[in-house]
Structures are given as structure tokens and as C-alpha cells.
Amino acid sequence: MNEMSPIDSLKGIGEKTRAVFERAGISDIGDLLHDYPRGYESYEPIMPLGEIYDKNAGAFYGEIVSPLNLRRVRRLTVVTGVIRDGTGTIQVTWFNMPYLKSSLVSGSRYVFRGKIVRKRQQMFLEQPAVFRMEEYEKLRGRLQPVYPLSEGLTTKMLQKAIRQALDEAELEKEYLPEEIRHKYNLAEYNYAIEEIHFPKDDHSMRLARHRLVFDEFLLFILAVRNLKEGREKIRPSFLLEKKEEIPKIIESLPFTLTGAQQKVWKELEADLTSSEVTARLIQGDVGSGKTILAELALFLAAENGCQGAIMVPTEVLARQHYESITSLVESLGLPYRTELLTGSMTGKQKRLACERIENQEVDIIVGTHALIQEKVHYKKLAVVITDEQHRFGVRQREALSQKGSMPHTIVMSATPIPRTLAVILYGDLDISIVNELPANRLPIKNCVVDTSYREKAYTFIKRQVEEGRQAYVICPMVEESEAMEAENVIEYSARLRERLPAFIQVEYLHGKMKPKEKNEIMERFLKNEIQVLVSTTVVEVGVNVPNATVMMIENAERFGLAQLHQLRGRVGRGGFQSYCILMYGNDGKKTKERLGILNRSNDGFYIAEEDLKLRGPGDLFGIRQSGILDFKLGDIFQDAAILKEASDTAAFIMEKSDKFLSKDSPLFKKMMKSTHLEDGMLNL
Numbered sequence: 089m090n091e092m093s094p095i096d097s098l099k100g101i102g103e104k105t106r107a108v109f110e111r112a113g114i115s116d117i118g119d120l121l122h123d124y125p126r127g128y129e130s131y132e133p134i135m136p137l138g139e140i141y142d143k144n145a146g147a148f149y150g151e152i153v154s155p156l157n158l159r160r161v162r163r164l165t166v167v168t169g170v171i172r173d174g175t176g177t178i179q180v181t182w183f184n185m186p187y188l189k190s191s192l193v194s195g196s197r198y199v200f201r202g203k204i205v206r207k208r209q210q211m212f213l214e215q216p217a218v219f220r221m222e223e224y225e226k227l228r229g230r231l232q233p234v235y236p237l238s239e240g241l242t243t244k245m246l247q248k249a250i251r252q253a254l255d256e257a258e259l260e261k262e263y264l265p266e267e268i269r270h271k272y273n274l275a276e277y278n279y280a281i282e283e284i285h286f287p288k289d290d291h292s293m294r295l296a297r298h299r300l301v302f303d304e305f306l307l308f309i310l311a312v313r314n315l316k317e318g319r320e321k322i323r324p325s326f327l328l329e330k331k332e333e334i335p336k337i338i339e340s341l342p343f344t345l346t347g348a349q350q351k352v353w354k355e356l357e358a359d360l361t362s363s364e365v366t367a368r369l370i371q372g373d374v375g376s377g378k379t380i381l382a383e384l385a386l387f388l389a390a391e392n393g394c395q396g397a398i399m400v401p402t403e404v405l406a407r408q409h410y411e412s413i414t415s416l417v418e419s420l421g422l423p424y425r426t427e428l429l430t431g432s433m434t435g436k437q438k439r440l441a442c443e444r445i446e447n448q449e450v451d452i453i454v455g456t457h458a459l460i461q462e463k464v465h466y467k468k469l470a471v472v473i474t475d476e477q478h479r480f481g482v483r484q485r486e487a488l489s490q491k492g493s494m495p496h497t498i499v500m501s502a503t504p505i506p507r508t509l510a511v512i513l514y515g516d517l518d519i520s521i522v523n524e525l526p527a528n529r530l531p532i533k534n535c536v537v538d539t540s541y542r543e544k545a546y547t548f549i550k551r552q553v554e555e556g557r558q559a560y561v562i563c564p565m566v567e568e569s570e571a572m573e574a575e576n577v578i579e580y581s582a583r584l585r586e587r588l589p590a591f592i593q594v595e596y597l598h599g600k601m602k603p604k605e606k607n608e609i610m611e612r613f614l615k616n617e618i619q620v621l622v623s624t625t626v627v628e629v630g631v632n633v634p635n636a637t638v639m640m641i642e643n644a645e646r647f648g649l650a651q652l653h654q655l656r657g658r659v660g661r662g663g664f665q666s667y668c669i670l671m672y673g674n675d676g677k678k679t680k681e682r683l684g685i686l687n688r689s690n691d692g693f694y695i696a697e698e699d700l701k702l703r704g705p706g707d708l709f710g711i712r713q714s715g716i717l718d719f720k721l722g723d724i725f726q727d728a729a730i731l732k733e734a735s736d737t738a739a740f741i742m743e744k745s746d747k748f749l750s751k752d753s754p755l756f757k758k759m760m761k762s763t764h765l766e767d768g769m770l771n772l
């Protein structure tokens with residue numbers, strides 16, 4: 089077994105579990121080992137139950153007094169029981185873990201570890217973890233990894249699988265040259281992988297993290313520099329010419345391009361019509377109008393008799409872009425033929441779409457991952473645009489690039505990175521920044537409030553709807569362990585429907601719905617057949633419904649600031665005054681301070697920087713940070729010092745590339761393969 093072996097080479101992973109892992113993006117051992125913990129816990133000594141009452145949390149060794157009860161409450165299963173030790177007795181509740189009823193034996197003793205909740209004068213132990221004594225003893229004294237939750241995949245399952253993989257799989261060999269490891273005091277690769285998952289102590293965890301963050305940055309920078317060098321010598325497969333039609337299209341758009349849009353289009357047009365392959369990153373804050381730039385690039389390809397494709401991360405976005413392009417093409421009377429290709433289309437629809445693409449009966453293709461399935465054979469694919477780069481893996485982007493042999497590539501990103509950091513990351517890679525919002529925009533009005541404001545918020549939403557507007561309400565995802573706390577999307581929308589007058593159509597959207605259902609809901613929302621959309625964060629990226637003016641976010645404290653900024657970016661996209669209501673469920677000082685940043689500013693760059701200041705460098709509230717650019721561990725702000733080291737190292741390596749980057753060197757191979765970088769722009 090090695091890092092390339094499929095995940096089911098591990099014992100105990102059958103077809104069903106494999107599917108669960110795959111849904112979380114883990115299909116081989118390498119993916120598994122690079123699925124780093126989001127933080128660590130240390131297990132405290134066992135205490136008498138009596139003491140835990142005072143501390144509100146902890147671990148004790150208790151006996152299950154009588155057989156456990158199992159019942160259903162709406163969509164939840166609830167197991168309850170009573171546990172005691174010599175010092176006290178307590179009621180216990182588990183949600184959605186029905187199997188405990190048969191696996192825990194009444195009269196036996198276990199270690200229970202959890203929090204005490206007080207409800208109606210009574211104390212409960214809610215959702216405690218259960219261990220056998222020997223098991224708990226083993227866990228004590230070491231940091232225990234906690235993994236990001238994804239549906240059906242628990243920390244325990246991941247720990248077990250990773251332990252087995254570390255014990256049995258042959259890990260990758262060290263690929264960093266010795267002299268570089270020494271210069272920056274970097275731990276060895278194998279050590280780092282072991283210690284990031286199961287650290288001996290805090291110190292070794294930090295060493296491991298340093299090494300892995302360094303690798304993420306170095307491989308990324310090397311890949312970008314290497315490709316940038318390579319690409320200057322490459323001619324595009326299809327030479328595009330400037331076309332008179334394009335300025336005419338710009339003239340007849342329903343709006344005037346902002347100065348920033350005009351500037352970026354000039355840069356893009358010059359790129360696309362040059363004799364070198366374009367590799368350009370277009371950055372712009374939420375709602376700055378990047379889409380029209382992508383559309384113009386696609387039109388230019390079409391005018392030149394070539395194909396252009398845009399690939400986006402979700403079905404909803406694919407449809408939205410497709411409709412935006414098609415209606416623009418129709419309203420301007422342009423001759424371009426457009427095609428949609430997504431996973432949820434029927435086999436027949438897909439086959440027909442592929443045939444049209446292959447026969448060059450279409451010019452502009454919009455789609456999801458379906459665009460890179462083997463069955464698609466492009467004809468004269470000259471321009472490839474990927475939207476929201478961070479949602480795509482390197483492999484996927486490479487695959488799309490290869491389809492058109494050497495198309496121009498444009499990547500669009502709404503992730504705000506200050507210029508100085510962008511230069512370190514991308515070197516002199518071409519970056520365009522759309523740093524201006526359309527003139528018709530009014531700044532979003534924000535408020536940060538507690539839940540006592542909820543009724544007022546509903547009344548406010550009602551008034552907005554009466555004025556013809558629409559609203560989003562975001563509830564956090566229901567997580568297994570927090571079933572009672574989290575607002576459930578379905579129940580929430582049922583309650584909201586009762587609360588609001590009947591003429592207001594309330595619907596919901598969540599990640600578990602089928603793409604077709606999601607599309608339907610989004611389309612109805614776009615047509616204003618739905619006025620209030622209750623949703624999880626699936627609406628986060630790129631959704632564009634300019635008539636929506638209210639974004640109400642429940643449990644705002646649970647989201648990262650960057651994510652909240654993205655969510656808020658769903659409103660304020662048209663000429664109407666828009667509002668963002670950030671409602672928090674716990675009113676810690678930190679919460680208010682964090683949300684206050686959003687309250688003060690609508691500027692993504694400012695928010696990213698303030699967020700960092702507030703967190704402070706040593707603040708490991710998770711070892712995986714804000715997820716900017718989706719480096720798995722690295723955070724370009726927090727780890728700016730490592731980023732600098734990696735950047736210097738990359739320059740050193742490039743200078744001596746004959747020595748370090750020959751085609752058969754381990755570092756070169758690793759760089760080419762560094763698919764664990766969710767963000768890579770490797771196809772640029």
C-alpha cells in the first residue's frame with residue numbers, strides 16, 4: 089500500500105464507507121493523509137462525577153444504571169439513560185446515535201466524556217463520547233486530532249483509517265533537498281505527516297505544521313514560477329485577433345463598464361490576442377462585476393471561430409452563468425451558440441451536448457466538472473475560464489487545459505489578497521484587479537444583533553418583500569454533535585412560513601438536495617416566485633439575484649469572517665439599498681468584536697486583514713486557518729513568515745534549477761504531482 093492506493097485498501101472500508109470518504113474528497117491514501125486535523129484536544133484525567141458538576145465538563149467512570157431508551161423526535165433519534173458513579177447520578181442524551189442502545193450494556197462501566205447542559209433546573213450530559221477504560225487510558229496524555237466534520241465521516245473513523253495508513257502504507261520519500269531542510273530547520277516529511285495527525289506534544293505538532301505549510305507554499309510558488317517560465321515559450325494553439333464586434337457589444341450592454349472593468353478588459357484582450365498563452369488571474373471583491381469580463385473573453389473566442397469554455401464549481405452557478413450568457417447573446421442579437429453541460433443532465437442530454445461540441449455546432453460552453461469528463465472532445469478550444477479557482481483541484485484544471493491542447497486560461501477569484509502577498513505567491517504572474525464596484529451600488533447597511541431581535545428582523549423582511557424585494561436567511565449546517573443547537577433548515581423554514589403572511593413564498597435550500605431540486609429553487613428565486621430563501625451556505629459563492637436585498641445570518645458567530653463577507657455579497661448587487669443582519673447566538677466579547685469588523689466595513693481586503701489582527705499569531709483556534717486560497721494548512725497572513733521563506737527558497741531553487749529541478753528529481757516530481765494543493769493554478 090502506498091499514497092496512491094485507493095482508500096478501500098484499508099481494512100474495514102467497504103463500498104459504503106468508501107462512498108462516504110469519497111464524498112469528503114478522499115479517494116486514495118494520499119488524500120487521507122493530507123486531510124489534516126482542524127485542531128487537537130487533550131483528554132483530561134478521570135474525575136468524580138460530583139466534581140464535574142462544578143466544572144460543567146470532563147470525564148468520569150460511571151455505570152449505566154438501566155437499559156437505555158431509544159425514541160424518535162421528528163427527524164432525530166434520541167437515546168437516553170441514567171449514569172452514576174459513587175459521587176452522583178446524571179441523565180444522559182445522545183442524538184442520532186441509535187446504535188448506542190445496543191452497543192452499551194446496562195450495568196457496565198465506561199468512561200463518559202462531555203459537557204453538562206442545564207435545562208429546566210435539571211442537568212444533562214449531552215452527547216458524551218464513550219470509551220472503555222483501557223481505551224481512554226491510551227488516549228490520555230497525547231493531543232488527539234479533531235477533523236473537520238463532513239457528512240457521515242466522524243473524527244473516530246478518520247483517526248482509525250489514518251492510524252492504519254500510517255502504520256501500513258509506504259509513505260512518500262523525502263523530496264526536499266537536504267540543504268534546504270537544514271537551512272530552515274524543517275522536519276522530515278514522514279515525521280511531519282505522522283506528527284500532524286498524532287503529535288507527541290505541542291512542540292512536535294508545531295514542527296510538523298511548519299514543515300507542511302512550508303511545502304504547501306513552496307510547491308505552489310514553484311509550480312506557478314515554473315509554468316510561467318515555460319509558458320512564455322509556448323504559442324497558443326489558436327491565434328485570436330481583436331474583433332470590432334467586441335466594442336460594439338460593450339456599447340450595447342445594459343450598463344456602462346466601470347473604469348476597473350474597462351482596464352481589466354484591455355489587459356485581457358491584449359493577452360488573448362498575443363502570440364503567447366495567456367495565464368491571468370482576475371481578482372475582484374464580491375459583486376465587482378467579473379462575470380461580464382469572462383463573457384467578453386468567451387465572445388472574443390467565438391468571434392474568432394473558436395470555442396470558449398467556462399467551468400464553475402456548482403450546478404446552480406453553471407445554470408446561472410449559462411442563462412446570463414444566453415440572455416445576453418439573445419438580447420444583443422449575437423450569433424453565438426451556447427451549450428450547458430452539467431452532471432445532473434440526463435445521459436441523452438449529455439450525449440447530444442457532447443456531439444454538438446465535437447461537431448463544432450456550439451461556440452460557448454458553460455458547465456461544471458462534467459466539462460472535463462473524457463467523453464467531451466472540444467473543437468478549437470481557445471479560451472478556458474475557471475471561476476472561483478479555490479473550489480477546483482489541480483488535476484481538474486489540468487484536464488481541462490489539455491482538452492484544448494494550449495488554450496488561454498483565465499482564473500477568476502473573489503478572494504481578497506493584498507497585492508504584496510499576491511506578488512509573493514504569484515510572482516510576476518499576470519493579475520488583474522477589479523477594484524471598483526459599479527456606480528449604481530449603495531453600500532450595504534449592516535447590523536449585529538442578538539436573537540431577541542429576530543422578530544423585528546422578520547418584520548423588516550416582510551416590509552422589504554412588500555416593496556417587491558427578496559431575502560436570504562442563512563442557518564448553519566446541522567452537525568451531528570450539535571443537533572439541538574443548530575437551527576434546522578427545514579424546520580426553520582416551516583416556522584418562518586407560519587410567522588410570515590401567506591403571500592410570501594418561503595422555500596429552503598440545503599446541500600443534501602439533489603442538484604435538480606437546487607436548480608429549480610434557485611430559478612424560482614431568481615424569478616421572484618420565491619421571496620424568502622432559507623438556506624445553508626450553499627448560496628455562498630457567486631449566486632447573483634440582484635433583487636435580493638436582505639441577508640439575515642443566524643448564528644453568525646459560527647462562520648469565518650471571509651465566509652460571512654461572501655454570504656453578505658449575495659445582496660447589494662443591484663441598485664436597491666441592501667441590508668445584512670448578523671445575528672449571534674452567543675454574545676461573548678470576541679464574537680462581538682469579530683462581527684464588529686463586518687459591521688464597520690464592506691471591503692473584503694480590509695476584513696481579511698482585521699480578522700488576522702484579531703486572531704493574533706499564537707491563536708491556534710484551529711491549525712487550519714481561514715482557508716484563504718484553500719491551502720490546507722497554510723494561511724498566507726498568519727504564516728506570512730513561512731511564506732517569505734518559501735518564496736526565497738523558490739527563487740533559490742529556480743536559480744539552480746539544473747541542480748534541484750531536473751526532470752527526475754524527487755522535488756520536480758512532487759511539484760508536478762502536488763495535487764494535495766487544492767489551489768494550484770498549475771494549468772496556467
Ligand SMILES: Nc1ncnc2c1ncn2[C@@H]1O[C@H](COP(=O)(O)OP(=O)(O)OP(=O)(O)O)[C@@H](O)[C@H]1O
Nearest residue numbers: 343344345346374375376377378379502526630632
Ligand atoms: N458596470 C456595471 N454596472 C452596473 N452593474 C454591473 C456592472 N458590472 C456588472 N454589473 C452587475 O452586477 C452584478 C454582479 O456582477 P457579477 O455577478 O459579475 O459579480 P462578481 O464579480 O462575479 O461577484 P461574486 O464574486 O460575488 O460572484 C450583476 O448583476 C451584473 O450584471
